[in-house]
Amino acid sequence: MEPVFHPVEHLESIFGPAINRVSTDHGIPVLHVNTNQILPITRYIHGNEKLRGTLSLLWAVDRRPRDLRYELWYLFTLCEHKDWLIVSTDLLGDERLYESITPKIHAANWYEREIRDMFGLIAQGHPDLRRLVRHNHWPKGVHPLHKNFPWNSVLQWRQPPGSVDGHFIHGEGVFEVPVGPIHAGIIEPGHFRFTVAGEPIMHLDLQHFWKHRGVEKLFEEQTLSDGVVLADRISGDTTFGHSLTYCQAVESLMDIHVPRRARYLRSLFLELERLHNHIGDVGGICNDTAYALAHAHCSRLKERVMQLNDHLTGSRFLRGVNCVGGVGIDPPAVQLSDTVTELERIEKDFSELEQIIAVNASLIDRFENTGILKKQTAWDHGVVGVVGRASGIDRDLRRDRPFAAYDELSVRVAGSINGDVRARVQVRMAEIHESIRLIGEIQRTLPDGPLKGSRQVVPDPGAWALSAVEGWRGEIVYFLMAGEHEGIHRCKVRDPSFVNWPAIQLAVIGNIIPDFPLINKSFSLSYAGNDL
Amino acid sequence: MFKILKKSFKTGIVTGQYPPAPSGQKFSVAPTAQKKAELFRRSLTIREVDTGSCNACEMEMNALANPVYDIERLGIHIAASPRHADALVVTGPVTVNMEGPLKDVFKTTPNPKLVIALGDCAINCGIFKGSYAVTGPVDQHIPVDVRIPGCPPRPAEIIEALTELRKGETTFTRWFRKISGEP
Numbered sequence: 015m016e017p018v019f020h021p022v023e024h025l026e027s028i029f030g031p032a033i034n035r036v037s038t039d040h041g042i043p044v045l046h047v048n049t050n051q052i053l054p055i056t057r058y059i060h061g062n063e064k065l066r067g068t069l070s071l072l073w074a075v076d077r078r079p080r081d082l083r084y085e086l087w088y089l090f091t092l093c094e095h096k097d098w099l100i101v102s103t104d105l106l107g108d109e110r111l112y113e114s115i116t117p118k119i120h121a122a123n124w125y126e127r128e129i130r131d132m133f134g135l136i137a138q139g140h141p142d143l144r145r146l147v148r149h150n151h152w153p154k155g156v157h158p159l160h161k162n163f164p165w166n167s168v169l170q171w172r173q174p175p176g177s178v179d180g181h182f183i184h185g186e187g188v189f190e191v192p193v194g195p196i197h198a199g200i201i202e203p204g205h206f207r208f209t210v211a212g213e214p215i216m217h218l219d220l221q222h223f224w225k226h227r228g229v230e231k232l233f234e235e236q237t238l239s240d241g242v243v244l245a246d247r248i249s250g251d252t253t254f255g256h257s258l259t260y261c262q263a264v265e266s267l268m269d270i271h272v273p274r275r276a277r278y279l280r281s282l283f284l285e286l287e288r289l290h291n292h293i294g295d296v297g298g299i300c301n302d303t304a305y306a307l308a309h310a311h312c313s314r315l316k317e318r319v320m321q322l323n324d325h326l327t328g329s330r331f332l333r334g335v336n337c338v339g340g341v342g343i344d345p346p347a348v349q350l351s352d353t354v355t356e357l358e359r360i361e362k363d364f365s366e367l368e369q370i371i372a373v374n375a376s377l378i379d380r381f382e383n384t385g386i387l388k389k390q391t392a393w394d395h396g397v398v399g400v401v402g403r404a405s406g407i408d409r410d411l412r413r414d415r416p417f418a419a420y421d422e423l424s425v426r427v428a429g430s431i432n433g434d435v436r437a438r439v440q441v442r443m444a445e446i447h448e449s450i451r452l453i454g455e456i457q458r459t460l461p462d463g464p465l466k467g468s469r470q471v472v473p474d475p476g477a478w479a480l481s482a483v484e485g486w487r488g489e490i491v492y493f494l495m496a497g498e499h500e501g502i503h504r505c506k507v508r509d510p511s512f513v514n515w516p517a518i519q520l521a522v523i524g525n526i527i528p529d530f531p532l533i534n535k536s537f538s539l540s541y542a543g544n545d546l
Numbered sequence: 547m548f549k550i551l552k553k554s555f556k557t558g559i560v561t562g563q564y565p566p567a568p569s570g571q572k573f574s575v576a577p578t579a580q581k582k583a584e585l586f587r588r589s590l591t592i593r594e595v596d597t598g599s600c601n602a603c604e605m606e607m608n609a610l611a612n613p614v615y616d617i618e619r620l621g622i623h624i625a626a627s628p629r630h631a632d633a634l635v636v637t638g639p640v641t642v643n644m645e646g647p648l649k650d651v652f653k654t655t656p657n658p659k660l661v662i663a664l665g666d667c668a669i670n671c672g673i674f675k676g677s678y679a680v681t682g683p684v685d686q687h688i689p690v691d692v693r694i695p696g697c698p699p700r701p702a703e704i705i706e707a708l709t710e711l712r713k714g715e716t717t718f719t720r721w722f723r724k725i726s727g728e729p
């Protein structure tokens with residue numbers, strides 16, 4: 015029999031003295047290493063055949079005023095068992111420089127740029143250190159997540175000096191097509207800069223963060239139990255996913271045991287959220303090929319699900335449903351069985367529509383081989399969620415790291431290997447059916463009991479927790495560090511959009527601009543959740 | 547083809563199948579705004595601008611166009627460009643990065659125009675109030691005529707507010723009142 019492989023022991027045996035200390039918190043191993051060892055160790059974790067870790071989150075913490083240091087944290091998800099592993103390092107005193115891992119781990123690209131903007135810590139050797147969050151008109155030296163930067167010192171908008179600093183390609187017959195920030199439909203703002211030669215796109219440069227509202231700083235002004243109101247409002251379409259991730263982090267800090275009934279209800283609401291978004295997206299994707307009929311039917315069905323949400327919880331977006339410790343709403347049994355009946359009708363309706371879509375040759379022609387994201391590219395960039403699964407990345411937190419009631423429900427994970435628009439539509443369609451099935455199962459097996467657990471401990475300042483939820487878009491990850499008097503010292507929010515946006519730049523290459531809206535919709539990413 | 551027709555017949559007309567806006571929450575629209583909206587009583591073209599919302603307000607604006615609410619039946623259209631718009635609907639607090647684009651959009655919208663602040667954020671910044679990256683509610687940057695509160699307001703409520711807005715007198719009704727001797 016082969017000996018059991020322990021990732022931490024394996025790393026210790028290889029890097030020995032380079033690892034200062036290993037601690038385990040909430041079952042997650044943390045390797046504390048020297049700053050100059052970050053690159054070799056993370057590179058090994060990423061590239062080693064047995065570990066094959068993908069970077070799931072990279073964030074910084076300013077420990078002032080208690081300690082004069084910054085901490086950098088690298089969270090990896092290992093390929094087997096999807097275990098988590100953290101590598102952490104300290105930047106002491108005035109130290110501002112550390113070595114970039116982006117040249118070896120592409121997924122770190124935006125994270126390191128974000129850290130530079132928010133903290134002023136510079137990743138040396140990063141291939142593209144342009145500003146990300148701070149637009150050109152922001153004054154120099156403003157790093158909002160510094161502890162000595164007041165949360166309410168409002169910045170002034172100024173006419174941006176000079177032109178946009180993008181990546182440009184020059185040459186005969188090469189054109190640039192700027193789009194946005196304000197788009198033609200009812201969409202959120204973002205700036206896209208295409209470089210084209212003839213029809214095909216050679217290069218796409220994204221400029222986001224127009225909607226940056228300073229969410230992470232605002233969290234630091236909240237107490238642990240009040241923060242859920244803000245989490246509800248990070249990305250409206252993922253209201254429940256975000257508040258659930260936040261609540262789970264607080265619950266793990268306060269050692270709250272969430273009762274079974276509440277966990278089941280959380281799964282139920284999460285699936286409802288997945289449902290209305292996926293149905294809307296299938297319609298939206300069809301609409302981008304000018305197939306208005308499917309769009310009309312889908313938006314009609316989506317509306318029915320949203321009215322169900324409203325009926326069950328009093329909010330079309332499931333707002334205010336989650337609270338620290340459980341859920342605040344207990345729908346009566348009749349309502350739940352009515353919901354399931356209505357969902358069965360919706361499923362039948364949707365299945366008929368699927369058949370109509372499937373035989374529409376001109377639609378399928380637009381879908382197939384459009385916006386292909388290859389598996390290797392997706393893996394390199396740590397792509398998550400629906401987009402990842404459509405490209406052959408078999409990851410779903412509901413199965414891999416069960417939360418809420420998913421340890422007792424078995425989720426059939428959808429997937430595809432083609433990575434084109436059609437694959438993403440197919441994954442969504444499969445997930446719609448699966449969600450309806452799960453909701454039925456939850457309704458049948460919903461246990462009785464209390465809705466809220468009570469807190470056991472007051473978290474010490476500096477205690478931290480990580481939490482992850484498979485929202486409808488993909489993995490939502492929160493890092494939460496407690497501050498003084500049950501405040502929040504640091505809250506890192508990561509919407510799946512943040513990792514999937516850079517990947518879209520690669521999926522569009524070689525496609526024509528008229529297909530961009532289609533590809534974009536098939537990714538269906540949030541701007542609000544990305545910009546924070 | 548047959549399948550599509552069958553589906554359409556089976557579905558029937560769904561327009562109007564939504565619960566009414568919660569009562570007791572009558573929207574009062576300032577008479578000045580109603581006066582400005584006089585021109586647009588039968589046809590109002592809207593351009594939506596998101597200046598930093600959480601996107602739930604957008605989703606409700608999008609919902610207005612679905613077959614259930616179908617605002618086209620009320621003569622309200624969504625325009626793709628501010629140059630074609632009679633009214634701007636602004637959602638979200640104004641972030642420091644969106645302040646410039648918002649002012650540009652306002653400038654490019656032809657007069658006469660209405661500005662509608664949709665959602666609590668647009669009206670008073672909501673939960674994002676005070677943040678370093680939020681430079682104020684919409685009316686700090688451009689004049690606002692109508693405010694539709696809610697987080698987010700339900701589509702039914704938006705429809706009600708837009709109907710209320712276009713209820714004011716027109717030149718014709720004023721003339722009619724005058725000749726019929728009504729007060």
Ligand code: SF4
Binds near residue numbers: 603637638698
């Ligand atoms: S008012 Fe509410 S729903 Fe609208 S943008 Fe603000 S937080 Fe989101």
